[in-house]
Amino acid sequence: MLVVETIGKIRRAYFVQGKSIKAIVRELRVSRRTVRRVIRSEETEFSYERSSQPQPKIGPWRDQLDALLAANAARASRERLTMIRIFEELRGLGYEGSYDAVRRYAAAWKRRESEATAAAYVPLSFAPGEAYQFDWSHEVVVIDGVTTTVKVAHVRLCHSRMMLVRAYPRETQEMVFDAHDRAFAFFGGACTRGIYDNMRTAVDAVFTGKKRTYNRRFLQMCSHYLVDPVACTPASGWEKGQVENQVGTVRQRFFAPRVKVKSYDELNAWLEDRCVAWAKAHRHPETPERTIWEMFEEEQPSLVPYRGSFDGFHAVPAAVSKTCLVRFDSNKYSVMASAVGRPVEIRAYAERIEVRQDGPVVGEHRRAFGRGKTVYDPWHYVPVLARKPGALRNGAPFKDWELPAPLERVRRKLKSVPDGDRQMVEILSAALADGLSAVEAACTEALADGVHSSDVILNILARRREPAPPATIATPEALRLVHEPVADCARYDTPRRAAR
Structure with missing residues (x-):
C-alpha cells in the first residue's frame, strides 16, 4: 500500500517537474501501473479494506455466537459477561478457535447492531416557563460514617437549564411531592408543563401513544401547582434528554469524589449551594454570552407563581396496639393512649409521620428509615x-x-x-x-x-x-363619708327585747 508521502512525490514529479513515467518508476522504484493509477485517479491517498474477513474456525459457530452475544446484550449492565466468559462458553459448546477471532467477531457484531439501532433526533427548544423535566438517579455517599445509596431527585427548567437536585432515602410518592415543593419554592414558581418518565408514583397505566392514567394523588399535586403532566414514550429517554444528561453531569461533578456528610439535611443544603454555584459559573448552551443563572433570572417572571406547599402525604390505614404503637414501613411509632382500640390513618411525609384518628392528630414523629426501629413520645404514655x-x-x-x-x-x-x-x-x-x-x-x-x-x-x-381578686373601684369624692359610723352591737339587742 502506498504511503501518502510516496503519492505526493509521484504527483509533484509528474505534474510539476515534468518527468516521464519511466523516470519516476526508475527513481522511486515503483511499478508503472502504480504511477499511472496515481496520475489518472487524482487521489492523494489510497486505502484498502478487505470486503470479507475469512473466518475458517468461527464460521460454523456463527449462529451460536450470535445467540450468546444477543443474550448478553439483553442483560442488565451489571450482569453482562465479559468477552473472555463468552469465549469460554463457546469453547464449552465445542469451538476450537482462538479468543482473538471471537473478540474481532464480537466487535463487528456490536458495530452492526449499533448501526441498525441508531436513530436521529430533532433538537428541542422551550419557551420561558413552558416546561420542566423530572427524573431520579442513585448515588453513593457517606452519611455519618456509613456508606449509603441515596435516591436523588432532579428537577430542571427546560428554557434556562436551571436545576435543583435533592437526596432522599426512598423514591416513594411522598418524596416526589417534597422534591417538587422544594424545587418550586427554590425557583419561585412552576412551569405550565411537567415532563416525566412513566414512574409508578405518577402513572398507574400506560396506553398507546401519549394516553396515560395518572395516580390520583399525583394529579392533585399537579392541580395545586397548576402543572399539566406529560409522560414520555416508553424507552424514549431523548424526550427528556436535558435531565437525562444532567444525571451524568451531577454524578461526575457533585458526587465524585464520594461526599461525606453528617445527615440528609447537610447533604441537601450542600447540593443546593452546588446547583447555584454551577449555574453562575457555566454558560447557557444556546446563549453562550450569558450564564445559566442569568437566563434563570430572566425566566423567573414567566413561571407560574409559587402557590405554597402542597400537603404531600401518603396515607395508609393502621391499627393501634395495646402498647400504643402503630407500624409503618417496618418501624413503629407511638400514639396517644386514648387512640388504643380504634383504627387510625398514618400520613407519611418525606421527613415526618403524622397519625390521625377521626381527624385530630394523635401522634407526630420525625420519620425513621431502616428496619425494626421504635420511636416513642413519652408524653403519649403519661395517662x-x-x-x-x-x-x-x-x-x-x-x-x-x-x-x-x-x-x-x-x-x-x-x-x-x-x-x-x-x-x-x-x-x-x-x-x-x-x-x-x-x-x-x-x-x-x-x-x-x-x-x-x-x-x-x-x-x-x-x-x-384561681381568678385574680377584682380590681378596687375608686370612690368619687362626693360619695366619700365625712363621719364614719361607730360600731354599736347593742342596737341588735333592741329588736330582740321587743320580740319578747
Whole structure:
C-alpha cells in the first residue's frame, strides 16, 4: 500500500517537474501501473479494506455466537459477561478457535447492531416557563460514617437549564411531592408543563401513544401547582434528554469524589449551594454570552407563581396496639393512649409521620428509615402511668427522657421518697392539663422554697389557676363619708327585747 508521502512525490514529479513515467518508476522504484493509477485517479491517498474477513474456525459457530452475544446484550449492565466468559462458553459448546477471532467477531457484531439501532433526533427548544423535566438517579455517599445509596431527585427548567437536585432515602410518592415543593419554592414558581418518565408514583397505566392514567394523588399535586403532566414514550429517554444528561453531569461533578456528610439535611443544603454555584459559573448552551443563572433570572417572571406547599402525604390505614404503637414501613411509632382500640390513618411525609384518628392528630414523629426501629413520645404514655406509676422507672418510652431542668431536679429528689414515682406521675399528669411551661414554673417556685413534693407543686398550680381578686373601684369624692359610723352591737339587742 502506498504511503501518502510516496503519492505526493509521484504527483509533484509528474505534474510539476515534468518527468516521464519511466523516470519516476526508475527513481522511486515503483511499478508503472502504480504511477499511472496515481496520475489518472487524482487521489492523494489510497486505502484498502478487505470486503470479507475469512473466518475458517468461527464460521460454523456463527449462529451460536450470535445467540450468546444477543443474550448478553439483553442483560442488565451489571450482569453482562465479559468477552473472555463468552469465549469460554463457546469453547464449552465445542469451538476450537482462538479468543482473538471471537473478540474481532464480537466487535463487528456490536458495530452492526449499533448501526441498525441508531436513530436521529430533532433538537428541542422551550419557551420561558413552558416546561420542566423530572427524573431520579442513585448515588453513593457517606452519611455519618456509613456508606449509603441515596435516591436523588432532579428537577430542571427546560428554557434556562436551571436545576435543583435533592437526596432522599426512598423514591416513594411522598418524596416526589417534597422534591417538587422544594424545587418550586427554590425557583419561585412552576412551569405550565411537567415532563416525566412513566414512574409508578405518577402513572398507574400506560396506553398507546401519549394516553396515560395518572395516580390520583399525583394529579392533585399537579392541580395545586397548576402543572399539566406529560409522560414520555416508553424507552424514549431523548424526550427528556436535558435531565437525562444532567444525571451524568451531577454524578461526575457533585458526587465524585464520594461526599461525606453528617445527615440528609447537610447533604441537601450542600447540593443546593452546588446547583447555584454551577449555574453562575457555566454558560447557557444556546446563549453562550450569558450564564445559566442569568437566563434563570430572566425566566423567573414567566413561571407560574409559587402557590405554597402542597400537603404531600401518603396515607395508609393502621391499627393501634395495646402498647400504643402503630407500624409503618417496618418501624413503629407511638400514639396517644386514648387512640388504643380504634383504627387510625398514618400520613407519611418525606421527613415526618403524622397519625390521625377521626381527624385530630394523635401522634407526630420525625420519620425513621431502616428496619425494626421504635420511636416513642413519652408524653403519649403519661395517662397510662396514672394507673401504673411503677412503670416510670423501667418503661421503655421513659428511658433517656430529657425533661426540662426543674422537672428533672424534682424527679431526682423524688427517687429517694417511698412514693416518689406516684408523686412524679401526678406532676407529669398536670402538665397535660396546665401545660409544660406552667408545671416547669411551679417546680421552679417549689424548689426555690426548698420543697419538691407533688402536693406543693399542684397547690401552686391551683393557686395560679384561681381568678385574680377584682380590681378596687375608686370612690368619687362626693360619695366619700365625712363621719364614719361607730360600731354599736347593742342596737341588735333592741329588736330582740321587743320580740319578747
